[in-house]
Amino acid sequence: MRHMVMQFLSDNAASVHPALWQAMQAADAPDSPYDGDALSQSLDAAFAALFGRDCAVLWAATGTAANCLALATMVQPHGGVVCHREAHIEVDEGGAPGFYLHGAKLLLAEGEGAKLTPAAIAAVIDPIRNDVHQVQPHAVSITQASEYGRAYHPAEMAAIAAFCAGRGLPLHVDGARFGNAVAHLGCSPWEACQGAAALSFGFIKNGGLGAEALVFFDPALADVARYRRKRAGHLQSKGRYLAAQLHAMLKDDLWLANARHANAAARELAGAAQDRLLHPVEANEVFLRLTEAERAALRAQGFSFYDWGDDAARLVTAWNSRDADVAALARAISAL
Amino acid sequence: MRHMVMQFLSDNAASVHPALWQAMQAADAPDSPYDGDALSQSLDAAFAALFGRDCAVLWAATGTAANCLALATMVQPHGGVVCHREAHIEVDEGGAPGFYLHGAKLLLAEGEGAKLTPAAIAAVIDPIRNDVHQVQPHAVSITQASEYGRAYHPAEMAAIAAFCAGRGLPLHVDGARFGNAVAHLGCSPWEACQGAAALSFGFIKNGGLGAEALVFFDPALADVARYRRKRAGHLQSKGRYLAAQLHAMLKDDLWLANARHANAAARELAGAAQDRLLHPVEANEVFLRLTEAERAALRAQGFSFYDWGDDAARLVTAWNSRDADVAALARAISAL
Amino acid sequence: MRHMVMQFLSDNAASVHPALWQAMQAADAPDSPYDGDALSQSLDAAFAALFGRDCAVLWAATGTAANCLALATMVQPHGGVVCHREAHIEVDEGGAPGFYLHGAKLLLAEGEGAKLTPAAIAAVIDPIRNDVHQVQPHAVSITQASEYGRAYHPAEMAAIAAFCAGRGLPLHVDGARFGNAVAHLGCSPWEACQGAAALSFGFIKNGGLGAEALVFFDPALADVARYRRKRAGHLQSKGRYLAAQLHAMLKDDLWLANARHANAAARELAGAAQDRLLHPVEANEVFLRLTEAERAALRAQGFSFYDWGDDAARLVTAWNSRDADVAALARAISAL
């Protein structure tokens, strides 16, 4: 019985929110294929309302595709992208940036909690000789919330945006857990990604099925991305079902409610493990020091999660984490 | 009211079959992400039963992705793929083969009805000088049913397979409408793609939402394709919903029933337009000579379809073409 | 004794002009590596004087590299290049454009003598649907003189240039035998490539060793090309020896004298074979109808050349074709 396992493995594995099933089935009548349908065509307006500014929005089936399509519009094949050494695009996308960017290079920066700062970016790009023998930076990519569940505060975003603008580098935000970041920060969506030329706004980890929003605040980039999306085999013929998911997420801020639920669950776990935390909990991921024996003890009680190296674990909450499961896990950790 | 239009535009625009909605929702309980779930893991066995031989199956969200992932396992970047001049991979995939195959070349062959023959393939590859100045063929790709709705009979498939084997060229079959071909031929699925190293088995045009099956009869190719799929951003994290679609299609041969329905509708239209047919109707596409005035007359009666050049039109039926609509269109054509 | 063969095989095989040996050896003193040396740095000025306008010049070791580097600055990976169906970049560069342009597509046009016209280009690009499913044209490439030794007259160049400008398509000129074209036309170098954004100005077939000039009339493209050249492994560390070749070629218009010699030899052969000519002779290539027996007869007399299909041959003259050899071949053809 799969339900008997109390899942803290990954928000990737969570179920689809009922509102999305309804929205998809409501879109079942035939409409124009690809992104010519009414739902796809109205995404720009829906997201513009959310962000309070013009934007052009393309759906994509995965965060990897969204990230790489975004970067492919900013970076020439002979250029590079500054990102954190532990960024998802560097570590966990199977080399997708190398494919989509035609061999462009990831230029790896350091930073606490997998977050970048202007100084960290400068430390990577300033030593690059301005000659053809070294790959020059063409863009910067950060993750909001970061791979360690850390959020960039609006002031941090503003600083990075100003730095990037000063260096002429477009900024990409990988927002696989953007909703969780906004929920934590309590700011507007735009404040949480201000200065971005493109945002990969993730919904799949937050109750979606198979649709992320690739939001371009620079419309010229979107015009390129449309060709690249088709060329990558990501222009689904029944795109209306992806658009329907995104509209359902935006309606009444479902994305925010889902993220708040997941964040609250993560905070509850963190509260039970203050002395074990590897990172402050600012989204829906909790990284804890846990010995092998402790992890085994938790698993014996029915909790599932990933190891994080030899002496730690990652617990991930989701839009549908059950209160009872969360409370049980909090108790179990406290009791270790 | 969108339903008022009688759709013969594209099977791409058709609705999703109810059995697939049920199957997806039945898969809603959390399971391992990506393709680690039970449904994805059981695809090999399900398709092996259908084809009567071992195979390795990967889901993909689009036919373009399936085609290009298949070819990328067969063709080195400096090689070429023989295909028909009007093949979908040449004409309608936005240059995706150039992307996935890293610049490998499509070597264009001629053939009636967008079908290839051993002689047509030989006519392309025999003149290629065996030197480094010219791109050498590494694979052959055909479309079953073809872009003009023509089916390769088992004997034709056998001839192509023997030719390709003799030349050491792996064979790929683009089966965007493979079900329609099998339904027409009345043969086994394997007979309809015999000799293929890989088949892009399409379901989306046949009542699916967003899942095609990439079927490898050569398991070594599948091992490469798994890496390439992730790298292309096509490894969806909630893959169980794609696998669920494929299983639902195979169950009780739903794919075949759907295809038979569409084919019957196409035959009915063809029967009403014998003297207008540009191609024999062997699947669910009907290409008709129709003047601009005739097309306008049909559209005025509520029928939608694509022009095919200046003097013709393409009518496409689907798994859910309504009998009344088909009969009405047949009458309207007869009355022109 | 290799000299005993009277070579009409290829200008690619000809010797290096003595002035170039002298120039290279004069450059033997150490200087800055790559293209930082004085000779490389003064190429822009030397070619600007020749063309009567600003230009930025990069050396490259082969015409294939020059062509592809030029096109890579004009064409995005998802775009296409219009060229003739028999263009060298399509037929004889081993798929190099697919490599350098990251999978961009060659869009093949028709035209007598391997020459394009505005109408021929329009015939390719006008039917392309302006949607993401089809590869859009990003540039045009022509060959001056063409692959059949045909020259574009200044008025033809002007027409193509106007057409390309009107369509927003940058123009590339493959000038592997540009000198021969200019020598034939009797016009200025600029008139022979007017409107080009970039010219691959070939010298190797015209007495060089291993240096072509990639001439950009749009300096922004040159800035990109410099990175691409290094990235392609074409930034030689002892670039001064390549620059020396180019300077020696420009000095006292050696390139033009060499081309005139080769053209005159070709005209002499053509004069002896008026009724056999497949193409007017406007450069240093002569395409002749010759039966297998006739070709054998000529070869028995010591002449070497390539077959051109079953019933023809290609004779190529060079900067150092010996008058006696040319006269002997002309006599031999007349006597057939």
Add this chain to the structure above:
Amino acid sequence: MRHMVMQFLSDNAASVHPALWQAMQAADAPDSPYDGDALSQSLDAAFAALFGRDCAVLWAATGTAANCLALATMVQPHGGVVCHREAHIEVDEGGAPGFYLHGAKLLLAEGEGAKLTPAAIAAVIDPIRNDVHQVQPHAVSITQASEYGRAYHPAEMAAIAAFCAGRGLPLHVDGARFGNAVAHLGCSPWEACQGAAALSFGFIKNGGLGAEALVFFDPALADVARYRRKRAGHLQSKGRYLAAQLHAMLKDDLWLANARHANAAARELAGAAQDRLLHPVEANEVFLRLTEAERAALRAQGFSFYDWGDDAARLVTAWNSRDADVAALARAISAL
């Protein structure tokens, strides 16, 4: 007067050895183009004699091209190459590996003196999860002598070779200064690269003009490389001049004599600066701690060299370093 500067900047800038000029001019008679000439065709035998084993040899104009062509035969686009963090292919080739390997990734290892060990390689590849989300290693590349002028002793080579064989990873050796390594080690050429599937055997820094030897000890890889070389625009039409350089280098072990001269000069400098050495001197590069003032003082005396960070300099000797210059620099350093 350029000669007045005493050059320790780069062996890249050195002159061409007179024997090579003679060999090139001796090759001036027309011969088959590309690599069909007698000199190119006899390279395999010449290098097989040197290495005491079968090999297939292709010339290439640069070390970057040789390195990347070699690796492109070993690494699929979705794979990776283990190399040192300071390897030339990572740091100084303008992203060429990303281009030639179609986005494959460099997996960076640590090691003293820019040298790798089995343990260092294992430290990179062992933590890579064996799943599609992470780039898997396909090959290993080391530099002999290393980027800091360190040589791998035969026993070190044997250990790396055994490790790579055990892991199924083909080994590439970047031998930009391979001659210097062999001269230092006093071993056979094969001992200095044992276990390599391919060696980029550099001659340009050692008195060549524009020809490196890409030596394949696995002939199947050479068959692929020939296509890739053409596709990269590196198949020069007058290849006999490149082959002539390589033959001249092998004749009477000119390469070894040249390297010994350069190494002896480097040792002389090192002897004068024992307490300043950043790395043991095992080839023709000398890395010295030198303050800004000390560097200025040396430059004021007419010596040219590159800074190496803020507090050091790199001195490079060459096949033609003049004894008087070397002695003068040694004295000048001692006198600091």
